[in-house]
Amino acid sequence: MTAVAVALPAPVVEMIGVRRVFPGPPEVEAIRDVDLTIRQGEYLSIVGPSGSGKSTLLHLLGLLDNPSGGVYRLDGVDTMSLRERRRAVLRGERIGFVFQSFHLLAHRTVLENVALSMVYVGVPRRERMARARVALERVGLSHRMDFGPTTLSGGERQRVAIARALVAEPSLLLADEPTGNLDSVNAEAILELFDELHRGGMTLAVITHDDHVSERAQRRVRIVDGTLQW
Amino acid sequence: MRDVLDEALAGVAARPTRLILTTLGTVLGVAALVGTVGLGQTAAGQISQKFDLAQATRVVVEPEENNGQEGEAATELPWDAPDRLGRLNGVDAVGTVSALDVGDDLVSNVAGLNGGEGKALTVMSGSAGLFDAIRAVLKTGRFFDAGHDQRGDKVVVLGKHAAERLGINRVDSAPAIFIGDEAYTVIGILDSVAGRAELNDSVIMPNGTAKAAYDLKSPDAIEIRTAVGAAQLIAGQAPKAIQPNDPSKLKVDAPPKQGAVRKGVESDLNALFLLLGAVALLVGGLGIANVTLLSVLERIGEIGLRRALGAARRHIAAQFLVESVIVGLLGGLLGTAVGVLLTVGVSFAKDWTPILDNKLAFGSPLLGAVIGLIAGTYPAWKASAIQPITALRGA
């Protein structure tokens, strides 16, 4: 028994009976009774139709929103009792976000956009640029570092966003419809990048309504009406 | 802290056109304030330059220039005029001054040079009180006193330039000079005088000496030093005190009323400009508040992103607050520059020396920053109150 327990990697995410109710009117129970464990190095996809509560779940996982009930431990830390300030620090240090619409700052260079994710987590200024360069090399964008995001293609923009999510060395990479705004060629490149990250030991949770995307994951979870189905 | 500043600077710099429009109100307001206060200070400076203390307290009495014509007996200043004036309240010092007619006599530091290498210096005489009345300062030695005057001692005091031309710079060895063939002992050398600049080039002897040597009949003029603010009063009283029977035959020189000049410069316009400046500042502040609020709404996605990257509410608030302080500071700097240029420009046109208080020059940009701070408070609070999920869904 002990041998089995030791063999399993430590859980990054532990959700038990998590609910999220948006007080109306009309009241919407977007997430009901979710039990979810994501272990270190896992590549999980959460797939479901539009309006099923995917984004709400991602916000809860990413500490951007508070559950209405249940227990959520991130890296073993009980997040339910944390004050907002602590949650912000935890979010900055442990979570990397990739959004459907990239969310790059248009007036800053690619390099600056990537370095931005180290501003709020206390990485010394001198280190930031060097680490941002390494992260951009990792996503194959060394030649675009001093460009503005508006000059890049959608696929390149999303790779910048991924570099930004990786550079602070998070415990968990959260992606919400990462290929939703991309054509199939660019989408494929992003998915290959995820595969590579997974092989490198990164813990990933990708949320999508697209079966092609979810199929790439090691483990798939379906969400319908705010409930997880295995 | 550096990071907040960097992020805020980048945020401000991202929209240069908007930045300029946003600062406009502050620029106008600060420019109006700095210009008004600067011109006020400059004008006041001209007044005090023209009306330095020496001039503001100097009254000179002379006989009317055209008197003695048409057969009338010439009016002469009496020798006891200083005593009479000295009794008036508000007269601090009084003395007579006269230019002597020395004929062909030249001044020299060596005997027997009359008509030879002597110098054509002016020879003047005065009462003992003259030096105090014209605020004379000694370089060395002493002034002559009432005793010298009464005894008619052969002593002189040299004006600064006169001493230089005669090659005399010390009096401890009691050097002698010669006017014509007469020897006089130099007892003092002047360093400066506030009125009567011609004394700098003169040899000055006591009246008693001048009466004996050159038959001086009456003083040319009377120099009065009044208490501060008493010049007008003394100017009015002096002729009657000197010549109760015929005061109108005397000419009095007194400084113009200070109040009258000051009033001409500091008109009601100042109050109007200050008011306009204040209104412009208020409008400028509201403008900054409005644009910052607008930019909060526009940048809601950025707010969401920053929160996702670990920014707490206070980081977001600080960013927008610092941005609006920067906008205010920039407006303050530009406004100060415009105000200073205005002051210098008007001064140049009016041939004034521009005077600007350091406090004004350095304080005004800060005024802009304070306006930015006040204007930014509400938008910053608004921005920090936006929920991350709302912010991320919005964009």
Ligand SMILES: Nc1ncnc2c1ncn2[C@@H]1O[C@H](COP(=O)(O)OP(=O)(O)O)[C@@H](O)[C@H]1O
């Ligand atoms: N802030 C909110 N307030 C009220 N209802 C919300 C809010 N966010 C999401 N919802 C509702 O919760 C449900 C799930 O939404 P969401 O998680 O965005 O779905 P998905 O991402 O799967 O399309 C939807 O019915 C949506 O209308």
Ligand SMILES: [Mg+2]
């Ligand atoms: Mg969604």
